[in-house]
Amino acid sequence: MNNTIKxxxxxxxxxxxxxxxxxxxxxxxNLAGIWELESVVNGSRxxxxxxxxxxxxxxxxxxxxxxxxxxxxxRMMVTAFGQAQTESFKLSGSTLTFASDQxxxxxxxxxxxxxxxxxxxxxxxxxxxxxxxxxxxxxxxxWDDEVLPKDVIGGFKSYNTKTNTITLxxxxxxxxxxxxWIVADNGKINKFKGDYSESHLELEIFDAPTIxxxxxxxxxxxxxxxxxxxxxxxxxxxxxxxxxxxxMNHRFFEREFGF
Numbered sequence: 001m002n003n004t005i006k007x008x009x010x011x012x013x014x015x016x017x018x019x020x021x022x023x024x025x026x027x028x029x030n031l032a033g034i035w036e037l038e039s040v041v042n043g044s045r046x047x048x049x050x051x052x053x054x055x056x057x058x059x060x061x062x063x064x065x066x067x068x069x070x071x072x073x074x075r076m077m078v079t080a081f082g083q084a085q086t087e088s089f090k091l092s093g094s095t096l097t098f099a100s101d102q103x104x105x106x107x108x109x110x111x112x113x114x115x116x117x118x119x120x121x122x123x124x125x126x127x128x129x130x131x132x133x134x135x136x137x138x139x140x141x142x143w144d145d146e147v148l149p150k151d152v153i154g155g156f157k158s159y160n161t162k163t164n165t166i167t168l169x170x171x172x173x174x175x176x177x178x179x180x181w182i183v184a185d186n187g188k189i190n191k192f193k194g195d196y197s198e199s200h201l202e203l204e205i206f207d208a209p210t211i212x213x214x215x216x217x218x219x220x221x222x223x224x225x226x227x228x229x230x231x232x233x234x235x236x237x238x239x240x241x242x243x244x245x246x247x248m249n250h251r252f253f254e255r256e257f258g259f
Contacts, residue, residue: 163212166212
C-alpha cells in the first residue's frame with residue numbers, strides 16, 4: 001500500500017491515502033488486526049506504509065496516523081485527514097497484498113497473536129532477544145482499588161506467603177506468559193479471572209528468578225504500557241512490546257556491557 005504523499009508531518013501536512021481492495025467475500029473481522037510490511041515490488045519501502053492496524057469498528061492506523069476504513073463490494077476506502085483514495089488487494093490467509101493503479105505491489109503479513117488463551121494470563125510478545133533468559137513480573141501498582149481488591153499483587157509464576165518469595169516468569173523466545181493473581185488478606189492466592197480495564201501497566205525485569213516481596217525492588221529495567229485502555233478479559237490480555245516502552249537501568253548495562 002503506497003501513499004500518494006508519504007506522511008511525515010513536516011513534509012506533508014495533508015495526507016491522501018487511497019486504496020481499493022479485491023474482496024474475497026471476507027468481512028471486516030478477517031481484515032481486523034495488525035499487518036506489517038513484508039515486501040515491495042515496483043517501488044521503494046520508504047514510500048509505503050510499514051504497519052497497518054485495522055479495527056472491526058472501521059477505525060485504525062497507518063504508521064501511527066489515525067484512519068477510518070470501510071468496504072463496499074470489492075473495494076475498500078480509507079480516509080485520513082478528511083481525504084480518501086482506493087487500490088486493489090487480495091487477502092489470502094495471513095497475507096494481504098495490495099496493487100496500486102501505478103503498478104506498485106505491497107505485501108503485508110498479519111501479526112499473529114501468541115496468546116495462551118488461558119484465563120488469568122498476561123501474554124507479552126515481541127520482547128527483544130537481549131532480554132531472553134531474564135525474568136519478568138507485574139509487581140503491584142497500576143490497579144484501581146475501587147474496581148479490584150487493594151490486595152491485588154499482580155503477575156508472577158508463584159508466591160510463597162510464608163517466606164514472602166515471589167517466583168517470576170522467565171522470558172523465552174521473545175515471549176512471557178505471566179499468571180495474574182489476587183492475594184487475599186488471609187494470604188490465600190486466587191487466579192484473577194475478571195474483566196478489567198487499566199490505563200497504565202508497569203512490569204519489572206529482573207536477572208534472578210525470585211524476589212522477596214518485603215524487599216525494595218532490585219530490578220534491571222521496566223516495561224510500561226500507557227494506553228487509553230488495557231483490557232483484561234477473563235483475567236487475560238495479550239500485549240506487544242512495540243506498544244509499550246522499555247527502560248533499562250545501570251544494573252543492566254553493568255551486566256551486559258561492563259559499564
